[in-house]
Amino acid sequence: MYKSFEFTQKIKTFLIALMVIGAVLTVVGVVMNLDHGHRIWANVLLNGFYFTAIAMGAAFFVVVHILGEGGWQTSIQRIPEAISQYVPIGGVTMLLVLVGMHDIYHWTHPDPDDTILLGKVPFLNPVFFSIRTIVYIAVWTFLVFKIRKMSLASDSSTDIKLFTKTRNWAGVFIVLFAITSSTSAWDWIMSIDSHWFSTLFGWYMFVSSFVAAVAMIIILLFVLRKMGYMEHVNEEHMHDLGKYLFGFSIFWAYLWVSQYLLIWYSNIPEETIYFVQRQEDFGMIFWANVIINFLAPFLILMARGTKRKMNWLLIAAVIVFFGHWIDMYVAIWPGTLGHADFGILEIGMTTLVLGVFLFSFFRQFAKAPVVPENHPYFKESFDYDNIR
Amino acid sequence: MYVSPVREPLISGEKSYTKVTEDIYAPMTGKPGKAWYAGLTLALLALMFGMFSIFVTVWDGIGTWGLDRTIGWGWGITNFVWWVGIGHAGTFISAILLLFRQKWRTSINRSAEAMTIFAVMCAGLFPLIHMGRLPLGFFIFPYPNTRDVWVNFNSPLLWDVFAISTYLTVSVLFWYMGLIPDIGTIRDKLVPGIKKKIYGFLSFGWTGSARHWARHESMSLILAGLAAPLVLSVHTIVSFDFATSVIPGWHTTIFPPYFVSGAVFSGFAMVLTLMIITRKAINLEDYITKTHLESMNKIIIATGSIVGIAYITELFIAWYSGVVYEQYAFVNRAFGPYWWAYWIMMTCNVITPQLFWIKKIRRSFAATFVISIFVNIGMWFERFVIIVTSLHRDFLPSSWSMYTPTWVEVGIYVGTFGLFFTLFFLFIRFFPVIAIAEVKSVLKTSAEKFIKKGK
Amino acid sequence: MKQYWKSIEDLIPEEETGQEQKSSMVLSDGNDSSKNSRRDFLKYFGFSIASAAVFASCERPVKKAIPLLIQPEEIKPGTSNYYASAFYDGNEMVPILVKVRDGRPIKIEGNDLCELTGGSASARIQASLLNLYDESRPAQPMMDGKAISWEQVDTDMKKVLEEWDASKEFVILTPSIISPSTQNIIGEFKAKYPFVVHETFDAFSYSALREAFELNYGKAIIPSYRFDAAKLVVGFNADFLGSWLQPTAFARQYSKARKLTGGQREMMRHVQFESTMSLTGSNADERVPMAAADEAHYVAALYSAIAGKAGVTTPSVKATEAIQKIADELWSQKSKTLVVSGTNDVDIQSMICGINHLLGAEGTTIRLDSPISLFQGDDKAFDALLGRMEASKVGVAMFWDTNPLYHAPLEGRTKAALDKVDLKLAVNSQQTETAQLCQYSLPTPHFLESWDDAELVTGMYSLTQPSIRPIFKTRQAQENLMAWAGIDGKFYDYLKLYWKENIYNTTLSKGKQFETFWKTSLRDGVVLDENKKESALSYRASDLSSTTGKYKTARSGNDLELIMYQNVPIGDGTLANNPWLQELPDPVSRVCWDNYVAVSPAFAALRGWTQGDVIAVNGIDLPVLIQPGQARNTLAVAVGYGRKNAGRVATDLGKDIYPLVSLKNGHRQYALEKVEAVATGSTYELAATQSHHSMEGRELVRETTIAEYLKNPASGNETHAKVEKLHTSLYSEHEYKGHHWGMSIDLNSCIGCNACVVACSAENNVPVVGRNEVRRSHEMHWIRLDRYYAGDTDNPEVVRQPVMCQHCDNAPCENVCPVAATNHSTEGINQMAYNRCIGTRYCNNNCPYKVRRFNWYDYTGADTIPNNRVDPAGMTLDLKRMVLNPDVTVRAKGVIEKCSMCIQRIQDKKLTAKRDGRVLEDGEIKTACQQTCPAEAITFGDMNDPKSKISVLLKDARQYGLLEELHTLPSVVYLSKVRNKDKNKTLS
Amino acid sequence: MQEKTYVSGYFPDDKDLIVAIKELQEKNVAITDVRTPFPVHGLDTVLKMRRSRLPRAGFIAGVIGCAIGFGFQAWVFTEAWPLNFGGKPFMSVPSFIPVTFELTVLFAAFALVFGFLMRSNLGPGSDNIIFDEEVTNDRFQILLEADGNADSLQESLQSVGALGVQLHEVKS
Secondary structure: OOOOOOOOHHHHHHHHHHHHHHHHHHHHHHHHOOOOHHHHHHHHHHHHHHHHHHHHHHHHHHHHHHHOOOOHHHHOOHHHHHHHOOHHHHHHHHHHHHHOHHHHOHHHOOOOOOHHHHHHOOOOOHHHHHHHHHHHHHHHHHHHHHHHHHHHHOOOOOOHHHHHHHHHHHHHHHHHHHHHHHHHHHHHOHHHOOOOOOOOHHHHHHHHHHHHHHHHHHHHHHHHHHOOOOOOOOHHHHHHHHHHHHHHHHHHHHHHHHHHHHHHHHOOHHHHHHHHHHHHHOHHHHHHHHHHHHHHHHHHHOOHHHHOOHHHHHHHHHHHHHHHHHHHHHHHHHHHOOOOOOOHHHHHHHHHHHHHHHHHHHHHHHOOOOOOOOOOOHHHHHOOOOOO | OOOOOOOOOOEEEEEOHHHHHHHHHHHHOOOOOHHHHHHHHHHHHHHHHHHHHHHHHHHHOHHHOOOOOOOOOOHHHHHHHHHHHHOOHHHHHHHHHHHOOOOOHHHHHHHHHHHHHHHHHHHHHHHHHOOOOHHHHHHHOOOOOOOOOOOOOOOHHHHHHHHHHHHHHHHHHHHHHHHHHHHHHHHHHOOOOHHHHHHHHHOOOOOOEHHHHHHHHHHHHHHHHHHHHHHHHHHHHHHHHHHOOOOOOOOOOOHHHHHHHHHHHHHHHHHHHHHHHHHHHOOOOOOOOHHHHHHHHHHHHHHHHHHHHHHHHHHHHHHHHOOHHHHHHHHHHHHOOOHHHHHHHHHHHHHHHHHHHOHHHHOOHHHHHHHHHHHHHHHHHHHHHHHHHHHHOOOOHHHOOOOOOOHHHHHHHHHHHHHHHHHHHHHHHHOOOOOHHHHHHHHHHHEEEEOOOOO | OOOEOOOOOOOOOOOOOOOOOOOOOOOOOOOOOHHHHHHHHHHHOOOOHHHHHHHHOOOOOOOOOOOOOOOHHHOOOOOEEEEEEEEEOOOOEEEEEEEEEOOEEEEEEEOOOOOOOOOOOOHHHHHHHHHHOOOOOOOOOEEOOEEOOHHHHHHHHHHHHHOOOOOOEEEEEEOOOOOHHHHHHHHHHHHHOOOEEEEEOOOOOOHHHHHHHHHHHOOOOEEEEOHHHOOEEEEEOOOOOOOOOOHHHHHHHHHHHHOOOOOOOOOOEEEEEEOOOOHHHHHOOEEEEOOHHHHHHHHHHHHHHHHHHHOOOOOOOOOOHHHHHHHHHHHHOOOOEEEEEOOOOHHHHHHHHHHHHHOOOEOOOEEEEEEEOOOOOOHHHHHHHHHHHHOOOEEEEEEEOOOHHHHOOHHHHHHHHHHOOOEEEEEOOOOOOHHHHOOEEOOOOOHHHOOEEEEEEOOEEEEEOOOOOOOOOOOOHHHHHHHHHOOOOOHHHHHHHHHHHHHOOHHHHOOOOHHHHHHHHHHHOEEEOOOOOOOOOOOOOOOHHHHHHOOOOOOOOOOOEEEEEOEOOOEOOOOOOOHHHHHOOOOOOOEEOOOOEEEOHHHHHHHOOOOOEEEEEOOEEEEEEEOOOOOOOEEEEEOOOOEOOOOOOOEOOOOOOHHHOEEEOOEEEOEEOOOOEEEEEEEOOOEEOOOOOOOOOOOOOOEEEHHHHHHOOOOOOHHHHHHHHOOOOOOOOOOOOOOOEEEEEEOOOOOOOOHHHHHHHHHHOOOOOOHHHHHOOOOOOOOEEEEEEEOOOOOOEEEEEEEOOOOOOOOHHHHHOOOOOEEEOOOOOEEEOOOOOOOOOHHHHHOOOOOOEEOOOEOOOOOOOOOOEOOOOOOOOHHHHOOOOOOOOOOOOOOEEOOOOOHHHHHHHHHHHHHOOOOOOOOOOOOHHHHHOOOOOEEEEEOOOOOOHHHHHHOOOOEEOOOHHHOOOOOEEEEOEEEOOOOOOOOO | OOEEEEEEEEEOOHHHHHHHHHHHHHOOOOOOEEEOOOOOOOHHHHOOOOOOOHHHHHHHHHHHHHHHHHHHHHHHHHHHOOOEOOOOOOOOHHHHHHHHHHHHHHHHHHHHHHHHHHHOOOOOOOOOOOOOOOOOOOOEEEEEEEOOOHHHHHHHHHHOOOEEEEEEEEEO
16 A cells, blocks of 8 residues: 555666765865865864754654644654664764864864863863764664664564653653753754853754754655655645754754843853854855744745645755754854865765765665554554644 | 544543533523632632732831832732733733644633733732822833923833733733634523623624634734734833842842743643642533643643753853852852742742653643642742842842832732723633633544434 | 132121021122122022022021122022032041032042142042031030020120139040140130130040150150152051041041052062951051050060161060061061051050161151141040049030040949039030930031131141021031130131231242232132241150060960951931931941941851841940951941931941940050850841852952062953954944043042042932842942952952942943933933833843942932932932932932042033133043042043053053953953962961 | 524534535535534635635734834944944844844734734624524534524424524624
């Protein structure tokens, strides 16, 4: 009834080509920037973090619906599940960051009279940082595997206990992720601007990646439908996905404004330095980030109709996907490079990682039926509607 | 609409549509019991005491409160934030849960919304009476005047004026629009007479027409869509009252979402506290069931844990910041003269709700009742900790001082309880406590046993 | 420039009878004779409806015209005039200017023509203004509690004097009379009635000091001390910045010698040995706690050490390391040193004389040729007087501004002696304990209502002239004597004539007629006869060897000793009935409205006492205050409290410790070598304005040592450069096109005397809230002196910081006011629109400096709701409200208020300059706090003017902003403190 | 004064109602109104109701509220009386966000609610006729306006299984 996905050679070839192009461009970019280690490592960090975060965001999507006892999402659940399996691969990229730590993080070599940075040494030191990075990757990998494993188990079993067990593990996931999502964002991103701090930062980064994950789900759903799969997905599902993209884009903007407004208002140099640097040296990109990631989905998806049409959804999702890439860029570049740089290296490395990411996704997606038919709420997914 | 059999029924007992009407109409008929009169009297007494305390405040001055040159806000604003927080549950339930299609909201949204309105009324009182010159309070509105003096749109307190009044207005609209069909039901149950006339007037001429229903649903949805960010904005703006300052312990970027989360947390706790009593008192056990309890308790765990993470985040970032003032502020919270308030907050808000991970506890009315009260206390102390412990020791140690409330402040707080419960007692007597039409709409799919009326 | 007004020709007093005063504001039409217009002026000066009530209740006919030192037609309602006058309360004499607005004196400032005190005036001097409007003042002559007329008084007294029993004395007991003309009247009175005896009684005794000079120099003088000529000052229990001799003058000299601005690279070093933490000790570069009982030993050791260096034989006294070191230092700085002691002990003062002599201080830091006329009292003479009283040899005692029953009860002896006097006259402007024993009360006017003159230092004259018509039916004491002695005329005539005959001379005249000289003298307030000098006295060694020999060993053991001291606000207690002074926090403890027993932390820990425990000290119950820096076994209690009959405010306020003062070797002793102190078990809450005493490691007051400073002027202030480097903002600063006012406070100059606090209160109508409200931290002062202790609790270092509104250009308070009641002026001032304020206190919460003050209750009577005032000090009485400055809004209940940088003064000077069609000069505008500061620590000016003093100071390496890391951009900046000590070289 | 005649009948269950409506529609009976105790799922589709334009009204009002909110604040701060608050720029856009947002929501909410009430002829003192008081309890009523064909309409209703079919004459 539900056509199983086949990871055809055609797709493989396409993705390998994508990866090769990416790799070539990356190599060219790296060679061009051999004396700009900062830039190379910033790229590694950006793409490593962004796609890992998307994978975790997708896992979060699955988990939060398990806990919230949602029914509608079962029809598309296998997409985020497959996305989440990228975590260990993304984890490898993050381990690479440990190699380039020195070029990214100023705190690895604080000035001797920098009392503030020296005060942070118990937390921000290469050893502890590496341990934390490894722990995040290990814990996340374990969690996404666990959730995926149980979902797949449901294909061959209708035992309601499995359902309960999944819920329990989802609880574990949410607790661990609630902590690590913030701390990992502090570690990997916030500590780039090593004097700066913002309590909201972890949540801001989480929501940013969650929105990107929703966008990625929509994009992949579109791709799969184009390929003739996931035909069962109806307008109601798209409407719901659209609502997610719409709502969480607004929520992201809300957090962005909250953080910016509070810092703008108090105008304390130790905090404003972050935005001053971005406004002065990344002016266009900085404001583009807000406009793209808020206004675009807001305007496109406000109407009921657009949420229910795959093409509109796709446009919004693609904008948001690249928009949040920019969000990451604005977070990472000023503290590492200090100025905006965009070229072959950026295009290449993003293409490469995106290729790997998609390859991982399709491989995983092909491994299981496209829907969890034994899910107790599966039927609900086809008998509900959104209020007009 | 298909509902998986795995899901537990929301409404227990054997129910037909008319049974629902009767069950919910029942508390409004007959003579109210002694308990109702006793409760109302107590509430009115508290209200009168509060009014007297307010009179003393206005007549003699804010000096009758325990504030001083260092601590400009104490119980007053603590209570304000606390009540506003409580006022977040209703609209959260009816708006956000509507958007998330959580059917269990139907049994509790009506009374939760009523509580929201009453709580916001209580809350709105405090920014007024905490003014040194209440009679000039109208200065806060940007009204045209010959001197061309407007207001300061930079001020979070001014934002509050707009946020709270908008919130109250929209909540009342939302609540009342939801009430219209049910008032129509009551109207139609009543025998002709003055009471019927009044309900007829209040029902706005509701007929139950399919066209009206369609518009009603459409309006409700959009209103929910508007109310959802509005709920967020209200406590966000309340958090701005603190977070826009430079005071350590106040100025922190996590405040907006953390306050919202805390507000929902405390609001749910208050709804639970009251609903657990109310369902018993007016025999609504079939409508407010363990399923509801469990769902609400899950939100309590979620929001409580978010709040807990925010506490820890604040604490950690205070250390991480390397700013002496920040670091001191948090050390002082935990180990300073108000350590007890901090640990009450921590215990009640972070630790007790974690008990809800245990299924038995989150499905127990007794346990939930106790924990919900803990949460109410904890959330009051959270605001107290934020306001008082941040202010009492800020930048210049020369100005550090201590704060103890006076009877006047306590009296006003008691008075707001009086106001809240007076309104609540009147509400449960004169309005349907449960959204009749909404329950009926989910009855087929969510009742333990639905009785179809025979032909 | 201030306007000085000169006298006019016709100041002749005139008689008017029974004419009721009207509150008419009708101006003189100017065509009247000058007499009439002056009288008209009397009618309208100062008349608000409130003051009209006061005057209407006053039935006394206008006896004398106000000495209006201005042409009447130049009086404009609504503008203030300054009158030169002089303050003297029996302790300190300072020439002052009285700011008179619409006929009411509303502020006292120092007279900047006086080279000694300049424009500065201590807290007490400024606050004395409020005693003028004290409703508790004796209002009319009374006999045995019944009102009588002055005519009746004169008749009675003449009868008494004519029917005199020759075996008895008529005693006039006065404080030190520094007025030459008054001396003359007393002389005349004595000449007329030979049985009249004039005795001098100082409220606080310095008689041992005079005796020591008599022993060592042959004459009982007190010389002029010149702290500004010293490079090293060593003090032994001498609170010369707070209470000892002439604190205002000394504070000025002291800070002048320690300034590091204007290119000065040297500063005076100050070392203090003391038993309790005094204002002076808290300013010392190094401070050594010392038991009072050991002072003589310490001084002896120092004398011995210096004598050794000078080759004078003297018994060797084993010195502590600190004394040895300081002796070396003193010797190396010879002739640029000053050693002083504040103890009323002849031996100590003699040894101090010897030390100063050996160090060659005469002529440099000690001016023997210009002795001061203060504190002439001789306790031995007082002792003798009591003896004569006890022997019933005194028929009449006239207590002229003296209150021996309170200041020297001497274990009941004084009371018993006074009881044996047949007739006692109380001639005071304030209520006194002694007056309660007197049959007659003959009230005198407040000094602002009086004529007087003074010769503080030989040849330095000043004049006191009234600046308001007497409010009550009072008569100057001099006029009593004149009336009883049959001298015609008023004291004014006498005074003028005296000046014409005795003071006016060729040197002073400079070719001017007497009338012109008189007018200029009145206008200026001070006259200096440079040629008039006493002959310098020469040192004649007293027997210091034997004196020194007495103190070979330290005496302090484990006994608990007590010292009694004068604190800065209340002093000896004479002016205690003064709300401003009672509300003024002690600069060291920051406690007001009470005295207490200061206990060292170590001793308190030993006994288990905590702050607020009430302990009985020789039977007197006092609350404990833990005082870091206090000598371990010393208790210290301030005198001046526990008045039994002082008026509404001061009566029964605090505890009277004078009963523990005894006469020893003929001098009043303010220390007891052994006291009993036991806990009573009860507690008492002191009204403290500061409860936390550590800076918590925050860089609020930045300091360095002189050695570091000379190496790097920015030392101690390194953070400033770091902060400047990180200066970022998300919005550009507003441009200040015209003026941009700024203020600089030199923490190295500020001595923490609190004079600015009273100046600010008087200038800005700052409410007085009372003890209970202060306990609740409701005090309203716009400027406060934060005091922090650092280091060892047994001997901490003390830093102070005056904090007022910092007028931040990025003010966190302004942002949050919902009604825009506080915003930033185009001249950079953080301004308050009181009318607009609704009292949310949000601004106050957001102020990192906590300088905003809220009117918790109706403290001022400005509220419209009746009967809800909180006014423990009677500040809302119509009479006291006359002190209000009409230029400054009186704030209503529920309103936030704060420092406005004296905006009314800024506007005034701006308008003056505009009217004169000229550019405002730098320094023309002086804020009230700046104007009065004896240390000249405060500089105010236009930061946009590159040549202004403030602009120069902004470039000083010591400059920083308080909490500057917050980027509030304060317009008030501080200059860091410098301690004159080496890091390693410590005495203790 | 005109007299209108209505025919009504009710069903005890919503499913029956929808089936009946479909049947009636097949019979080309014009359905005047359907009255139910709660919003019946799918009824709008069956009755082929146009989607409500309330959201659009809400959107327009929201835009107006947004413009008024922002515009007024900007006018006060830059034109009416520019005051320097804490060094913030006169045009302090971030500060305008909260009030702008609140006014947007307020205007939109008012438009929605009042739009709903007006479009539905609901409101205090509304004189809508209630044909069956049990409709708000448990009856799903079909209301047909008779144009002289009351009898046939009654028959049609009965034929689709409606209960309590009756005639109402209403003066309007």
